[in-house]
Amino acid sequence: MIDLKLLRDDPERVRASQRARGDDPALVDALLAADEARRAAVTAADNLRAAQKEVSAAVRSATPDERPAVLEKAKALAAAVKEAEAVQAVAEEALRAAHLAVPNLVHPAVPPGGESDYVVLSQTGEVPSYPFDVRDHLAVGEILKAIDTERGAKVSGSRFAFLTGPGALLELALVNMAMARAVAAGFIPMIAPALVRPEAMEGTGFLGAHSAEVYRLADDDLYLVGTSEVPLAAYHSGEVLDDLPRRYAGFSSCFRREAGSHGKDTRGIIRVHQFDKVEMFSYVALEDAEAEHERLLEQEKAFLSDLELPFRTIDVAAGDLGSSASRKFDNEAWLPSQERWLELTSTSNCTDFQARRLGIRHRTAGGPQVAATLNGTMCAVSRTIALLLEVHQRADGSVHVPKALRPFLGGLEEITAP
RNA sequence: GGUGGCGUGUCCGAGCGGCCGAAGGAGCACGCCUCGAAAGCGUGUGACGGUGCAAGCCGUCCGUGGGUUCAAAUCCCACCGCCACCGCCA
Known part of the structure; x- marks a missing residue:
């Protein structure tokens, strides 16, 4: 697997490496897209999880008459988290597949060709x-x-x-x-x-x-x-x-x-x-x-x-x-x-x-x-x-x-x- | 193959469903003490991801993967591994 930080910083270098191998440079752009999609999914899920933790903690300190309403809210958030985590898992798997498809960066001294x-x-x-x-x-x-x-x-x-x-x-x-x-x-x-x-x-x-x-x-x-x-x-x-x-x-x-x-x-x-x-x-x-x-x-x-x-x-x-x-x-x-x-x-x-x-x-x-x-x-x-x-x-x-x-x-x- | 036990941070080791990223040790780093060291005392000490110029903030991780629950190191299931004994075997 190549370094994703390097990919974000200098995608052209990775594309050039692909061309040297005679491989498809489009794989690089697919990987970039998958990387972005994953980050979006992670951020969304992270935020929901943070919200859920907060509400979840509030369940304990709630008075008996507020309790049902808080629980209701917590349940709704739990469902939202579950959904967001499913989306995240899909995005992560897609990233993994795209990541595995890109071979190592070719050393600059390597002769191009077959x-x-x-x-x-x-x-x-x-x-x-x-x-x-x-x-x-x-x-x-x-x-x-x-x-x-x-x-x-x-x-x-x-x-x-x-x-x-x-x-x-x-x-x-x-x-x-x-x-x-x-x-x-x-x-x-x-x-x-x-x-x-x-x-x-x-x-x-x-x-x-x-x-x-x-x-x-x-x-x-x-x-x-x-x-x-x-x-x-x-x-x-x-x-x-x-x-x-x-x-x-x-x-x-x-x-x-x-x-x-x-x-x-x-x-x-x-x-x-x-x-x-x-x-x-x-x-x-x-x-x-x-x-x-x-x-x-x-x-x-x-x-x-x-x-x-x-x-x-x-x-x-x-x-x-x-x-x-x-x-x-x-x-x-x-x-x-x-x-x-x-x-x-x-x-x-x-x-x-x-x-x-x-x-x-x-x-x-x-x-x-x-x-x-x-x-x-x-x-x-x-x-x-x-x-x-x-x-x-x-x-x-x-x-x-x-x-x-x-x-x-x-x-x-x-x-x-x- | 059978039976029983066990998997927690660099290591050892504790852990009631919420106050647990996790007690307590050891190790390591730094400081004090010392002529120097040891001992002693004090402080610090995980990884990964997201976000941010940065300080930071947020999230995930207690063998792995599922499940129950508003909430799991803690309950349930499966798998992997380790240990002990029995059986078999080079």
């Missing part, structure tokens, strides 16, 4: 060339007996896989490495629930445009999270925090229906319904949000560098931002089998948008203030494994293990076919 209008900020490492025919990650994984998608499909359906032998060990190594780095950088490690209540899902904005992506357990009214951003953001919902920043690194399984991606990335484990992830999540003061965003980005870049994966960093265009994000950086690693860049990690600055929705504030000298929230992927495991297998493959099908990962694999320097 999905393809991103700006490349940097490239780290060189695009590799191979003196042999490269295999894709699934082919490598099958040679090494690291991935079994056929049995994944037999047991659970398409887009499910077993990680076997070295694949399973690779996952544990990556998770441990990601956690170790997060801890060293001051993040509190967390094992987060993967099932959450509707409020957590709503509060983080995942039941809006992306609700078709989300698994729901209808019998229990619980949702399977697509990222531990959800439990980590909801963790402090409704709280006033004494001290910021708070930095968490959450590990959880992630579940995605991939409803709109039929036929896309169907081979291997690049796009699966279930994977594990280590996610960084920061709560900071609003004025520190940009610096924190850089910090998260640096963590992500260092992690990928240490895995010796070539990647580029892009500034995602306004039209491709999620509704909560004011700015988003993606790190895209080189996928040799397809000779293209593939999104591997991502970090979003949600400013105070998500926190306002979840009621997360912190104490300042000037009273409680809405916090800012940011999230960033440390390691999305399945996709990282896919890239390690592809990028570090050798002609004989064996795979080089990056130095930084070796301590987490018992010193193993290469993975070879069994």
Whole structure:
């Protein structure tokens, strides 16, 4: 939710943000109107309530013969209050709906336009060339007996896989490495629930445009999270925090229906319904949000560098931002089998948008203030494994293990076919 | 799943249907005392919304949502959560 005070002060800024996203600026004017309607309703109801309180107090002190008349008056006012409160409730609900429809303000530096209008900020490492025919990650994984998608499909359906032998060990190594780095950088490690209540899902904005992506357990009214951003953001919902920043690194399984991606990335484990992830999540003061965003980005870049994966960093265009994000950086690693860049990690600055929705504030000298929230992927495991297998493959099908990962694999320097 | 108990401000904790935004503590802040501190004493100390240039004024909030009533922290209902015991279970 955007700040309504800001909206009243500078509606044109919000309209401009809408245009940058390719969204409808009329939503802004609808919100302004709803805001005004609510204030009118609140004022009317407040005045009636004040009058009712007064008369109500007079009931006690009334003499027996004035009493019936006062009671009569009180009853009439009570009815009027009830009516005014109904009007207020309707106005408040209308405001809420209009409020939810307006996405976060886009940061001024964000490139305008759609999905393809991103700006490349940097490239780290060189695009590799191979003196042999490269295999894709699934082919490598099958040679090494690291991935079994056929049995994944037999047991659970398409887009499910077993990680076997070295694949399973690779996952544990990556998770441990990601956690170790997060801890060293001051993040509190967390094992987060993967099932959450509707409020957590709503509060983080995942039941809006992306609700078709989300698994729901209808019998229990619980949702399977697509990222531990959800439990980590909801963790402090409704709280006033004494001290910021708070930095968490959450590990959880992630579940995605991939409803709109039929036929896309169907081979291997690049796009699966279930994977594990280590996610960084920061709560900071609003004025520190940009610096924190850089910090998260640096963590992500260092992690990928240490895995010796070539990647580029892009500034995602306004039209491709999620509704909560004011700015988003993606790190895209080189996928040799397809000779293209593939999104591997991502970090979003949600400013105070998500926190306002979840009621997360912190104490300042000037009273409680809405916090800012940011999230960033440390390691999305399945996709990282896919890239390690592809990028570090050798002609004989064996795979080089990056130095930084070796301590987490018992010193193993290469993975070879069994 | 069953039975019983409980949810009040930063925390503990009291609260007869109206005089309760709410006693009393603790904590915290400031002041006095002190060479300094502790102790002691005094004062202050919630959030949100509306309105106003402002001081202020008005309204809402006692887990959440409904209901009864002129009037609800207080009575009724539902839900959520916590605790204890029993059953089941990794």
